[in-house]
Amino acid sequence: MAITANDPHRKSWLDVPSESDFPIQNIPFGVFLTKEHVVTIGTRIGDYAIDLGALQQLDYFEGIELTDDMFMQDTLNDFISDGHKTWRQVRNRIADIFDAENPKLRDNKEHREVVIFNVSDVEMQLPVLIGDYTDFYSSREHATNVGKMFRDPENALLPNWLHIPVGYHGRSSTIVPSGIPVHRPMGQTLPNGETTPVFGPSRLVDFELETGFITTDANIMGENIPVHEAEEHIFGMVLLNDWSARDIQKWEYVPLGPFLAKNFATSISPWIVTMDALEPFRTKGPKQNPMPLPYLQQKGKHAFDICLEVSIKPEKAEETIVSKSNFKYMYWSMSQQLAHHTSNGCRVNSGDLMGSGTISGPTEDSFGSMLELTWGGKNPIKMNDGSERKFINDNDTVIMRGYCKNAEVRIGFGEVSSKLLPPFARN
Amino acid sequence: MAITANDPHRKSWLDVPSESDFPIQNIPFGVFLTKEHVVTIGTRIGDYAIDLGALQQLDYFEGIELTDDMFMQDTLNDFISDGHKTWRQVRNRIADIFDAENPKLRDNKEHREVVIFNVSDVEMQLPVLIGDYTDFYSSREHATNVGKMFRDPENALLPNWLHIPVGYHGRSSTIVPSGIPVHRPMGQTLPNGETTPVFGPSRLVDFELETGFITTDANIMGENIPVHEAEEHIFGMVLLNDWSARDIQKWEYVPLGPFLAKNFATSISPWIVTMDALEPFRTKGPKQNPMPLPYLQQKGKHAFDICLEVSIKPEKAEETIVSKSNFKYMYWSMSQQLAHHTSNGCRVNSGDLMGSGTISGPTEDSFGSMLELTWGGKNPIKMNDGSERKFINDNDTVIMRGYCKNAEVRIGFGEVSSKLLPPFARN
Numbered sequence: 068m069a070i071t072a073n074d075p076h077r078k079s080w081l082d083v084p085s086e087s088d089f090p091i092q093n094i095p096f097g098v099f100l101t102k103e104h105v106v107t108i109g110t111r112i113g114d115y116a117i118d119l120g121a122l123q124q125l126d127y128f129e130g131i132e133l134t135d136d137m138f139m140q141d142t143l144n145d146f147i148s149d150g151h152k153t154w155r156q157v158r159n160r161i162a163d164i165f166d167a168e169n170p171k172l173r174d175n176k177e178h179r180e181v182v183i184f185n186v187s188d189v190e191m192q193l194p195v196l197i198g199d200y201t202d203f204y205s206s207r208e209h210a211t212n213v214g215k216m217f218r219d220p221e222n223a224l225l226p227n228w229l230h231i232p233v234g235y236h237g238r239s240s241t242i243v244p245s246g247i248p249v250h251r252p253m254g255q256t257l258p259n260g261e262t263t264p265v266f267g268p269s270r271l272v273d274f275e276l277e278t279g280f281i282t283t284d285a286n287i288m289g290e291n292i293p294v295h296e297a298e299e300h301i302f303g304m305v306l307l308n309d310w311s312a313r314d315i316q317k318w319e320y321v322p323l324g325p326f327l328a329k330n331f332a333t334s335i336s337p338w339i340v341t342m343d344a345l346e347p348f349r350t351k352g353p354k355q356n357p358m359p360l361p362y363l364q365q366k367g368k369h370a371f372d373i374c375l376e377v378s379i380k381p382e383k384a385e386e387t388i389v390s391k392s393n394f395k396y397m398y399w400s401m402s403q404q405l406a407h408h409t410s411n412g413c414r415v416n417s418g419d420l421m422g423s424g425t426i427s428g429p430t431e432d433s434f435g436s437m438l439e440l441t442w443g444g445k446n447p448i449k450m451n452d453g454s455e456r457k458f459i460n461d462n463d464t465v466i467m468r469g470y471c472k473n474a475e476v477r478i479g480f481g482e483v484s485s486k487l488l489p490p491f492a493r494n
Numbered sequence: 495m496a497i498t499a500n501d502p503h504r505k506s507w508l509d510v511p512s513e514s515d516f517p518i519q520n521i522p523f524g525v526f527l528t529k530e531h532v533v534t535i536g537t538r539i540g541d542y543a544i545d546l547g548a549l550q551q552l553d554y555f556e557g558i559e560l561t562d563d564m565f566m567q568d569t570l571n572d573f574i575s576d577g578h579k580t581w582r583q584v585r586n587r588i589a590d591i592f593d594a595e596n597p598k599l600r601d602n603k604e605h606r607e608v609v610i611f612n613v614s615d616v617e618m619q620l621p622v623l624i625g626d627y628t629d630f631y632s633s634r635e636h637a638t639n640v641g642k643m644f645r646d647p648e649n650a651l652l653p654n655w656l657h658i659p660v661g662y663h664g665r666s667s668t669i670v671p672s673g674i675p676v677h678r679p680m681g682q683t684l685p686n687g688e689t690t691p692v693f694g695p696s697r698l699v700d701f702e703l704e705t706g707f708i709t710t711d712a713n714i715m716g717e718n719i720p721v722h723e724a725e726e727h728i729f730g731m732v733l734l735n736d737w738s739a740r741d742i743q744k745w746e747y748v749p750l751g752p753f754l755a756k757n758f759a760t761s762i763s764p765w766i767v768t769m770d771a772l773e774p775f776r777t778k779g780p781k782q783n784p785m786p787l788p789y790l791q792q793k794g795k796h797a798f799d800i801c802l803e804v805s806i807k808p809e810k811a812e813e814t815i816v817s818k819s820n821f822k823y824m825y826w827s828m829s830q831q832l833a834h835h836t837s838n839g840c841r842v843n844s845g846d847l848m849g850s851g852t853i854s855g856p857t858e859d860s861f862g863s864m865l866e867l868t869w870g871g872k873n874p875i876k877m878n879d880g881s882e883r884k885f886i887n888d889n890d891t892v893i894m895r896g897y898c899k900n901a902e903v904r905i906g907f908g909e910v911s912s913k914l915l916p917p918f919a920r921n
Binding site: 198199204225226227230231233234235236237238239240241243249250252253254255257262263264265266269288289290291312315318319320321322323324325326327330331332357360361362407408410411412413414415416419488491493 | 625626631652653654657658660661662663664665666667668670676677679680681682684689690691692693696715716717718739742745746747748749750751752753754757758759784787788789834835837838839840841842843846915918920
C-alpha cells in the first residue's frame with residue numbers, strides 16, 4: 068500500500084505556519100486531554116490538535132477495519148497492536164480528510180467544532196502505556212567520550228562495543244511527557260577522595276539527548292525478530308531526555324549498571340512521528356567495521372537524517388542552544404537494536420519504548436550531554452544571559468527539538484521540554 | 495486490626511494434608527483459570543483453589559469495602575492498590591469462612607460447588623500485571639562468591655556494596671508463572687582466548703534462587719518512602735528463579751549491567767504469600783557493619799526465616815536437591831531495598847516486583863546458583879541418577895521450594911518449577 072500521506076505537494080485546508088513541524092505530511096499520533104476532561108487519541112496539523120475518536124464516531128474512517136472504540140482510548144497500544152497496514156491506512160485517510168481539495172469535513176462546521184482544537188487548549192498525555200523501557204548506548208562518539216573521561220583515553224571503547232548494540236533496562240514508571248517538571252534527585256554519592264558516601268541532593272544533574280522508538284507486539288517468548296523484519300515492528304519515534312545524575316551514577320553503577328542515577332525521570336515528546344512519515348529521510352549510517360555478526364548484518368539505508376538540538380532556559384532568561392546533533396550519527400540502527408534485543412527470545416510488546424542512547428556527533432558542539440559538552444565540568448558553557456553552566460541548575464528548563472527537512476517538506480517532533488525543580492519537599 | 499487469620503489453633507473444614515504449605519493460616523492470593531475458562535482471583539487451602547470472585551458474588555465479603563468486581567479480575571493489582579487494611583480484612587474474613595466451626599459455606603453444597611476447585615483442575619496465571627521489575631543483589635555471600643571468582647579474591651566485595659542495596663532494572667515482559675517452560679537462549683559470547691565473538695545457544699544456563707516482593711502504589715513521583723514506612727507498602731512474597739546465561743552475561747555486562755543474559759525469562763511461584771502470613775517468622779538479619787546511612791537505618795527484626803531449596807529434575811529421573819538456603823541470610827532487608835529504590839523519588843506502582851538477588855548461605859551447599867555451587871563449573875554436582883551437572887541441561891526442570899515453620903504452623907510458597915527447553919525453533 069502506497070504512503071499517499073507523504074505526497075509533498077499536498078496542502079491542508081487547515082493553516083500550517085511555515086517552518087511548522089506538523090504539515091499534513093507528518094500526521095503523528097498522540098493522546099490528549101481536552102478542556103472538557105475527555106481523553107482521546109489524536110493527531111496534529113499545524114497548531115491544531117485533531118480528535119481521532121470524534122472523527123471515528125462521525126464515520127470518517129469507514130472502510131478501515133478498526134474496533135469501535137479504537138481511538139476513544141487513553142493509550143495508543145491497541146492501535147499500534149493492529150500493525151503497520153492499519154497504521155498506514157489510517158494515516159493516509161487522515162491526509163485525505165484534511166486535504167485542501169476535500170470538502171467533507173472542511174465545509175462541515177458542526178463536525179469541525181467537535182474534531183478540531185487549538186493545541187494550546189489541550190493537555191498532552193503519555194501516548195502509550197509503556198510496559199518495558201530499554202535504553203541503548205549506540206553512539207560511538209558518546210561511548211568514546213565517556214571512555215576517554217572515565218577509563219583509558221587510548222582504549223576508550225570497551226571490547227564488546229563494536230560487536231553489540233549495548234543496552235540495559237530502564238524504569239517505565241517515571242517516564243513523563245513533555246511539560247511535566249522533574250525534581251532534582253536525592254541520592255548516595257562518594258565525595259572525591261573519601262571512602263564513606265554521603266546522602267543528599269545530586270550536584271551533577273544532566274540531560275542526555277536521545278530519541279526513542281515505540282514497538283508493536285512482534286514475537287512470542289523464545290522467538291527472535293530477524294534484523295530484516297525489524298523495521299516493520301517499529302511504529303514511530305519520539306524525542307527523549309534521559310535525565311541523569313552523574314554523581315549518583317558514578318558511585319552506584321559498578322557492576323550492575325545505572326539505577327537510581329537514571330530512574331528518577333525520563334521525559335519524552337508527546338507526538339509519535341511514524342516511520343512512514345520519516346521514510347523520505349532514510350540515509351546510510353556510519354560504516355560498521357568490524358562487520359557485525361550475521362544476525363546484525365543489514366544492507367541499504369537504515370539510519371535517519373534527523374536534526375536535533377538542545378537548549379537550556381534559565382528561569383528568568385531566554386534559552387541558549389547548547390548542542391546541535393543528528394540522529395544519523397548513530398552507529399547501530401534501530402533495526403539492529405531490535406534484532407539484538409530479541410535475539411535471545413525476549414518478548415517485545417505493543418507500546419514498549421527503546422531509547423537510542425545519548426546521540427553525540429563528531430564535533431564538540433554536537434555532544435549530547437553536559438558531561439561531554441563541558442568535559443566533566445572542566446569547560447563550563449557560557450549562556451546568553453552571561454551565566455555559566457557545568458550541569459543543570461534548579462529551575463532550568465531543558466528543551467530538545469528535532470526535525471527532518473528536505474527541499475519539499477519539514478517533518479518534526481515538536482519538543483520535549485522539562486523543568487528541573489529543587490528536591491521534592493514533603494508538605 | 496488484629497491478624498486473626500494467623501491464629502495457630504484454627505482448623506479448617508477443608509482437608510489440609512500434614513506438611514502442606516497452605517494451612518488455613520496461610521491464605522495466599524493468586525489468579526487462576528478454571529476448566530470452564532473463567533479467570534478469577536483466588537486463594538488456596540490445602541489442595542483446594544478457592545474462587546474469591548464467586549465468594550464475593552455470593553456476598554461472603556459483606557461489610558468489607560470492595561468494588562463490585564474486585565475479585566472478578568485477571569490480576570491482583572486493584573486489590574493490592576486498596577492497601578494493607580483491606581488486605582487484612584479480606585484475609586481475616588477468608589479464615590472465618592473456612593474455619594471448622596463456621597457452617598455457612600461448609601454446609602452449603604450449592605455454594606461449595608461454585609467456590610471450591612481441586613488445585614489440579616485449575617491453571618495458575620501470573621498473579622499481577624508487573625509494570626516494573628527490579629532485581630537486587632543483596633546477599634553478601636553471593637556477591638562475595640562472584641567477586642572471588644571474577645575479580646579479586648582478597649577484595650571480593652566492591653566498595654559500594656556495604657553502603658548500597660545494589661539493584662538494577664529487569665524485564666517485565668518475560669516474567670512467567672511456575673509451569674511455563676523456558677527456551678535456552680541464543681546469544682553473543684566470547685570464546686576463551688578469542689577476540690571475536692560468536693553467536694549461538696548459551697552453553698552456561700543457570701538458575702538463581704531468589705524471592706521477590708510485590709509492592710502497592712506507595713508514592714508520587716519525586717517522593718521517597720522512608721525505611722520505617724516501607725513494610726506497609728509490601729503486599730507479599732513469591733519465589734523467583736532469575737534464569738541467567740553466564741556466557742552471554744560475561745561478554746555483555748560491562749559497563750551497563752546484565753541484559754540479554756537475564757531477560758529471556760524469569761519464573762515466579764504463582765501464590766503471593768502475604769507479609770501478614772509471614773509475620774510470625776520475622777527474625778533479625780545479619781549485623782550491618784559499617785552502619786548504613788541514616789535513610790537506610792532500621793531497628794528490630796526485618797528479616798524473615800524462610801527455608802529455601804533448589805532441585806534439578808532430569809527429564810527421565812527423579813530430582814536431586816542441589817541447594818538449601820534461607821532468606822534470613824540476606825544482608826539488606828526488603829524495607830531497606832524499597833527505601834533505597836525510592837530515595838531518589840522513583841515512583842513505585844501496585845504490582846511492581848522486586849527480586850532479592852541470589853540468596854546464598856554461608857556454606858557450600860547453600861549457594862543459590864550453579865555458578866557458585868560448582869565454582870564456575872570446576873566442581874560438577876553429582877545427581878541421584880549418576881549424571882553430573884555443571885550448569886542446567888536441556889530438558890532439566892529446576893524446582894525451587896520455600897516454607898517457614900515453627901512449633902505450631904508451616905507457611906509455604908509451594909514451588910516455582912520450570913523446564914529448560916532446547917533453543918526455540920521456528921516452524
